[in-house]
Amino acid sequence: MKVFLKKLFGFLMFSFVMYLAFIFLWGTFFDNRINKNMNFKIGSNGHLFSRLNEIKKYKNVDIVFVGSSHAYRSFDPRFFKEHGITTFNLGSSSQTPVQTKLLLNRYLNYLNPKLIVYEVYPPTFSSDGVESSLDLISNSDMNWDIIKMAIQTNHIKVYNTLAYSLVAKLFGLNNDFNENQKKGKDIYFSGGYVERDDTIKSTNYRFENTNWELNPTSLHIFEETISMLKFNSRNYILIQTPITKSLFDSHLNNKEIDNYFKRKGLYINFNREILLNDSTNFYDDHHMNKTGVAIFNKFFINKLHQLKLINTE
Amino acid sequence: MLFNSIDFAVFLPIVFLLYWFVANKNLRLQNFLIVVSSYIFYGWWDWRFLSLIIFSSLIDFFIGKKLSICEKPSSRKFLIGASLALNLGLLGVFKYFNFFIDNFSQAFSLFGIALNPNRLSIVLPVGISFYTFQTLSYSIDVYRKKMEPTNDLISFLAFVSFFPQLVAGPIERASNLLPQFYRKRIFNNKDASNGLRQILWGLFKKVVIADNCAEYVNIIFSNSSSHSGSSLLIGTLFFAFQIYGDFSGYSDIAIGTAKLFGFRLMKNFAFPYFSRDIAEFWRRWHISLSTWFRDYLYIPLGGSKGNLLSKIRNTFIIFIVSGFWHGANWTFIIWGFLNAAYFLPLLISNKNRVNLDIAAKGKFLPSIKEFIQILFTFSLTLIAWIFFRAENTQQAFAIIGELFSYSILSAPYFPKQFSVLPYLLLIFIVLEWIGRENNFAIEKVYLSCKLFYRWTFFSFLIFLIVMYMQTKETPFIYFQF
Structure with a gap:
């Protein structure tokens, strides 16, 4: 029996090493579509690689944005600059509270913002966090926070991608990688903003009535982040950026959602504050296009001044 | 609890260590541990159904004891009748009640009599067909005086509920x-x-082959009317590998797990897709069920004795009953009927026991004749699998119709996400072919090689399992039977 257990232990150690070798081979030579449970995508949608790479250029900014694609697609730093406001966007695709917490823990003290704008799109509170975790693993530096995030996400795709990322970094595989600033219809602007100048394909989106779902684990982590911000006396504001009216109105529990976030701090749901045109100000049912962003940003900056949340004098 | 779950990955080592390190000094304690762990394993789905297993076990245990002291033929008949009635009665209520109710109601409606019977709203207990047949085999063997009844209740409970094979076989005989x-x-x-190797191979079959084929199969069969003949052909082909990978994978894990505990279970699959005729296929597919029907139904009916007509009748009876055992649906009955019809030419020409050895034994490749025979037999099984997989008979006939239409020549629907599947299947078929003379494909693969190569090969299988597994637990197909 002892011989068997010893041999089994030896095999498990051996296969662990071999596993990393196979992961490396698969990740390096095969397409992501073939790698069913691995998705290492350096320079993926959302330009997170560029964003995190240029963070060194930014320090002591006025505003830091966090949140999902709504964060990095809704705040154009050029409009803020016109008002003398410096910003940096830490948004990432489908960013859930797990990733928000990680990014704030990592960069908050360095960026040292006067205000944190936390974009809280309800679906990111019910997402499994896999997409956003993969984005971060593929495009950011590796540290214990990333490993902790992978464990929290607890998904085989995330573990495999993490394993590949570690081995790839060990061999310096992506050291020379440079991300293209223009990808398809997306253009990246310094400060973390991604612009899309496009209009909605279908003008008559119809959605069945439904409810936003917020999962308790995400809410728990979100509340931990809020507590951390409060503990560190950081100014923050929770917001929902505009989505198409048809999508917003199809959700029956918007009031409940608003009430929840209102209890967690200063909160503005811009779907109730500003009326955009579903067909000309959006490029899909929940992302603003260039013209939508321009209208929204002017409104948003005025709101910041009205609420005296930012002092640029 | 599923074999392909984290729960089982934790459960198995705990039971293994307790079994060999804590309970190893006392046989009864080891058996008791098997009973408790088997009940935990089963109760993981729904603890309420444990009462059915315990009830079934106790009935047959006490009937067995009674049979041992009773010599009067009429009393013995009464006892075995009671065992059959109770066991099959439970199976009937849970599995077939709604089927009969629906069909009676439809039959009456043909005569203009409208019935609105109450259907039962019950869940089919996992594995009920398997453990019912296993416990029945004990009572029948004791009745036939082929084995001595047991006085050891713990051993008997362990025999009925032995967790590796409790929910999907192999259906063990009490005598083994x-x-x-x-x-x-x-x-x-x-x-x-050897057991660990078999578990690994079983997991590969289930997780890599069956579950990945299932993804494509589900897309095709859930909307078969909108797919071309070529897509339906690929869907059917993949289903053949899905059902084989799923079920034989389960059997491999079960047999391998039993080996870890010092038990030998019967072989359930012997490379059936390399069969050269349908009789050989049925000697290699779900062996424990085929032999169960042979011993407890076919032979009592007269088996292959008697005239040709009675042989044909008996063959049809066991295939149709076997189909019905799989599920309360006409599709399964037609599946059974079709297999009996395939069998018929061999039976009439008395060639049903020609191919007893594995194809191309001792050779690397089959002869052209063997290859054509294998391909033909496989094609026959494909047609039958359509009935097995289809939701209803109309869908099955529509699919077969489409397979024989011009749309078979059109480009099939095959999204890029499945592009790796043909390669995985190729690896699988090659390994199965290479290992076809063993109990399972990788039993002796690389055994003569250095440890490094052997372990690298097994590590590669583990890698493929993790890389291509589903992210959600997928139950085994045969759990529904």
Whole structure:
């Protein structure tokens, strides 16, 4: 029996090493579509690689944005600059509270913002966090926070991608990688903003009535982040950026959602504050296009001044 | 609890360590541990259904004891009748009640009599068909005086509920498995290593082959009317590998797990897709069920004795009953009927026992004749699998119609996400072919090679399992039977 257990232990150690070798081979030579449970995508949608790479250029900014694609697609730093406001966007695709917490823990003290704008799109509170975790693993530096995030996400795709990322970094595989600033219809602007100048394909989106779902684990982590911000006396504001009216109105529990976030701090749901045109100000049912962003940003900056949340004098 | 779950990955080592390190000094304690762990394993789905297993076990245990002291033929008949009635009665209520109610109601409606019977709203207990047949085999063997009844209740409960094969077989005979509970088990390094290899191969079949084929199959069969003949052909082909990978994978994990505990279970699959005729296929597919029907139904009906007509009748009876055993649906009955019809030419020409050895034994490649025979037999099974997989008979006939239409020549629907599947299937078929003379494909693969190569090969299988597994637990198909 002892011989068997010893041999089994030896095999498990051996296969662990071999596993990393196979992961490396698969990740390096095969397409992501073939790698069913691995998705290492350096320079993926959302330009997170560029964003995190240029963070060194930014320090002591006025505003830091966090949140999902709504964060990095809704705040154009050029409009803020016109008002003398410096910003940096830490948004990432489908960013859930797990990733928000990680990014704030990592960069908050360095960026040292006067205000944190936390974009809280309800679906990111019910997402499994896999997409956003993969984005971060593929495009950011590796540290214990990333490993902790992978464990929290607890998904085989995330573990495999993490394993590949570690081995790839060990061999310096992506050291020379440079991300293209223009990808398809997306253009990246310094400060973390991604612009899309496009209009909605279908003008008559119809959605069945439904409810936003917020999962308790995400809410728990979100509340931990809020507590951390409060503990560190950081100014923050929770917001929902505009989505198409048809999508917003199809959700029956918007009031409940608003009430929840209102209890967690200063909160503005811009779907109730500003009326955009579903067909000309959006490029899909929940992302603003260039013209939508321009209208929204002017409104948003005025709101910041009205609420005296930012002092640029 | 599923074999392909984290729960089982935790459960198995705990039971293994308790079994060999804590309970190893006392046989009864080891058997008791098997009973408790088997009940935990089963109760993981729904603990309420444990009462059915315990009830079934106790009925047959006490009927067995009674049979041992009763010599009066009429009383013995009454006892075995009671065992059959109770066991099959339970199976009937849970599995077939709604089927009969629906069909009676439809039959009456043909005569203009409208019935609105109450259907039962019950869940089919997992594995009920398997353990019912296993416990029945004990009562029948005791009745036939082919084995002595047991006085050891713990051993008997362990025999009925033995967790590796409880929910989807192999359906063990009491004469093979029960005596193993009386004997002291000694840990055997070679057997345990062999068991682990078999578990690994079973997991590969289930997780890599069956579950990935299932993804495509589900897309095609859930909307078969909108797919071309070529897509339906690929869907059917993949289903053949899905059902084989799923079920034989389960059997491999079960047999391998039993080896870890010092038990030997019967072989359930012997490379059926390399069969050269349908009779050989049925000697290699779900062996434990085929032999069960042979011993407890076919032979009592007269078997292959008597005239040709009675042989044909008996063959049809066992295939149709076997189909019905799989599920309360006409599709399964037609599946059984079709297999009996395939069998018929061999039976009439008395060629049903020609191919007893594995194809191309001792050779690397089959002869052209063998290859054509294998391909033909496989094609026959494909047609039958359509009935097995289809939701209803109309869908099955529509699919077959489409397969024989011009749309078979059109480009099939095959999204890029499945592009790796043909390669995985190729690896699988090659390994199965290479290992076809063993109990399972990788039993002796690389055994003569250096440890490094062997372990690299097994590590590669583990890698493929993790890389291509589903992210959600997927139950085994045969759990529904």
